[in-house]
Amino acid sequence: MSSVSLRGVQKKYPSSPTHAVKNLDLEIGESEFLCLLGPSGCGKTTTLRMIAGLENLSAGTIALGDRIVDSVDDAIFVAPEKRDIGLVFQSYALWPHLTVLENVEFGLKLRGIDKATRRETCTTVMEKLGIAKYADRYPSQLSGGQQQRVALARMLVVNPKVILLDEPLSNLDAKLRLEMRAELKRIHHEFGSTVVFVTHDQWEAMTLATTIAVMSEGELQQVGSPVEIYDRPANRFVAEFVGNLPINMIEISLDDPNPVGLRFLHFFSSTFPDLERPGFVGIRPEALQVAATAHDAPYGVFRTEARLIDIVPTGGSWIVEVDAAQQRLLAIVDELPTSKPGDDVVVWVDNKYLHVFDNAGVRSVAADTVVQEAPARRR
Numbered sequence: 001m002s003s004v005s006l007r008g009v010q011k012k013y014p015s016s017p018t019h020a021v022k023n024l025d026l027e028i029g030e031s032e033f034l035c036l037l038g039p040s041g042c043g044k045t046t047t048l049r050m051i052a053g054l055e056n057l058s059a060g061t062i063a064l065g066d067r068i069v070d071s072v073d074d075a076i077f078v079a080p081e082k083r084d085i086g087l088v089f090q091s092y093a094l095w096p097h098l099t100v101l102e103n104v105e106f107g108l109k110l111r112g113i114d115k116a117t118r119r120e121t122c123t124t125v126m127e128k129l130g131i132a133k134y135a136d137r138y139p140s141q142l143s144g145g146q147q148q149r150v151a152l153a154r155m156l157v158v159n160p161k162v163i164l165l166d167e168p169l170s171n172l173d174a175k176l177r178l179e180m181r182a183e184l185k186r187i188h189h190e191f192g193s194t195v196v197f198v199t200h201d202q203w204e205a206m207t208l209a210t211t212i213a214v215m216s217e218g219e220l221q222q223v224g225s226p227v228e229i230y231d232r233p234a235n236r237f238v239a240e241f242v243g244n245l246p247i248n249m250i251e252i253s254l255d256d257p258n259p260v261g262l263r264f265l266h267f268f269s270s271t272f273p274d275l276e277r278p279g280f281v282g283i284r285p286e287a288l289q290v291a292a293t294a295h296d297a298p299y300g301v302f303r304t305e306a307r308l309i310d311i312v313p314t315g316g317s318w319i320v321e322v323d324a325a326q327q328r329l330l331a332i333v334d335e336l337p338t339s340k341p342g343d344d345v346v347v348w349v350d351n352k353y354l355h356v357f358d359n360a361g362v363r364s365v366a367a368d369t370v371v372q373e374a375p376a377r378r379r
Contacts, residue, residue: 001163002162003029003030003064003065003067004027004028004029004051004063004064004194005026005061006026006027006050006051006061006062007063008011008024008025008059008060008061009021009026009050009057009059009062010022010060011043011047013056013057018218019058019218020046021043021046021047021050021218022218022219023171023219024043024047024060025220025290026223027048029211030065030194031192031193032195032354034195034209034210034211034212035196035197035199035208035212036196036197036215037199037200037215037241037242038216038221038241039170040200041053041217042218043217043219044199044215048164048166048196048316050062050070051162051164051196052085052087052244053069053078053085054080057070057071058072059072060072061073061074064083064085065161076312083162084161085160085161085163086155086160086163086193087160087163087164088155088164088165088168089168092139092147092150092151093149093151093316094139094147094154095137095139096148098138099135099137100131100134100137100150101122101140102148103154104122104125104154104157105118105119105121105157106154107155107157108157108158120225121157123135123151123159124159125153128190129149129152129153129156129183129187131146131149131150134150141153141236144171144172145176145179145180148172156187156191158192160359161193162193162194162196163193163194163195164196164198165184165195166198167198167200168180169204180300181204184197185208202241202243203244205226206226209226211224212224212229214229214238214241216241221234221237222234222235222238225227228249229242231314233355233363234362235357235361235362235363236282236357236361236362239357240357242335245285245332246285247282247283247284247355248282248283248285248288249280249281249282249300250264250282250327252264252278252280258325258327259306259325261327263304264278264302265277271300272283272370272371275367275370276358276364278358279357279358279361280356280361281357282354283329283349283353283354285330285331286331287349287350287353288329288330288348288349289350290308290322290331290339290345290346290347291335291345291346291348292337292343292345292346296346297346298348300351301348302348302349302351303347304324304325304346304347305344305345305346306344306346306347307342307344307345308320308321308339308342308343309322309323309324309328309341310339311336311337316334317333317334318332318334318335318336318337319332320333320337322347326336351371351372354371354372356368356371
């Protein structure tokens with residue numbers, strides 16, 4: 001297997017006034033499963049295409065293992081077919097006039113591998129992916145999930161050092177996406193390949209990746225494990241982008257004050273007097289607690305009165321929407337609240353679950369230390 005190194009990588013199209021990718025430094029370890037995550041137009045697919053050699057760099061260097069495959073300063077460019085990579089697009093791109101077996105062995109045939117070796121290698125990979133029984137069928141006779149497996153098999157039989165996947169599950173329905181996520185994790189575990197996976201679906205990234213790289217407007221925002229990305233977002237963009245329900249983001253501004261923001265300001269100034277005034281405070285919905293009265297909420301934590309707006313069942317939990325002085329807040333609770341829509345309630349959050357950001361939206365490391373370690377005062 002092989003690592004992937006991007007140093008100072010940039011891409012600017014002549015027709016665009018801005019960079020598609022700007023000053024990207026990223027190290028992808030050997031056998032790592034890295035997800036490039038971000039909204040449409042953030043530069044993740046462009047980054048993948050540059051690793052593959054399908055896009056030329058405007059600046060920077062890309063290395064696969066110890067081998068530089070693209071460098072503007074050194075005038076090095078290795079053709080895509082010589083980079084020893086496997087690429088699966090959002091479109092499966094199967095030959096409609098070839099059988100499954102003929103599609104899978106296509107790359108080996110181009111490399112001049114003899115027929116007996118081709119068939120043995122293809123059969124082994126197809127059996128691992130559960131598509132050997134479809135060897136004589138044509139792509140039009142397969143389901144979307146089966147076609148996806150054929151595309152993966154065609155890529156895996158050439159045993160690439162690096163696997164590049166460009167939103168390969170986006171054309172599948174919810175059930176097939178779930179099955180293929182499990183399949184991709186099994187493939188990564190069994191083959192041990194270095195995988196770079198592009199997706200805009202944060203749930204997909206959280207469940208598949210060993211490492212996530214979040215991008216926005218061509219720039220890298222944060223690199224870390226799924227737990228690190230979710231529990232310690234580096235900035236406001238990452239905090240708001242990652243999460244099935246959006247994080248509750250409360251602005252603390254003296255220029256345009258809102259009641260909840262002012263209560264947070266008072267809370268911080270009285271509880272953590274040495275902490276610089278934050279610009280924003282984020283609370284994940286699952287960290288926000290809903291109590292019927294103030295006596296049901298502990299002291300020493302942030303709490304505020306609210307009006308219960310709605311309770312939405314989701315199967316194993318409930319989404320609770322409240323209005324705290326015109327600040328809409330969402331909570332996810334495991335038990336059905338005893339309060340009803342229209343009732344007055346109290347919402348509170350443990351200090352360790354507060355995400356504090358400065359006025360520029362950058363996470364406050366000093367606040368992490370102070371807020372998360374602060375003991376709750378007893379009644």
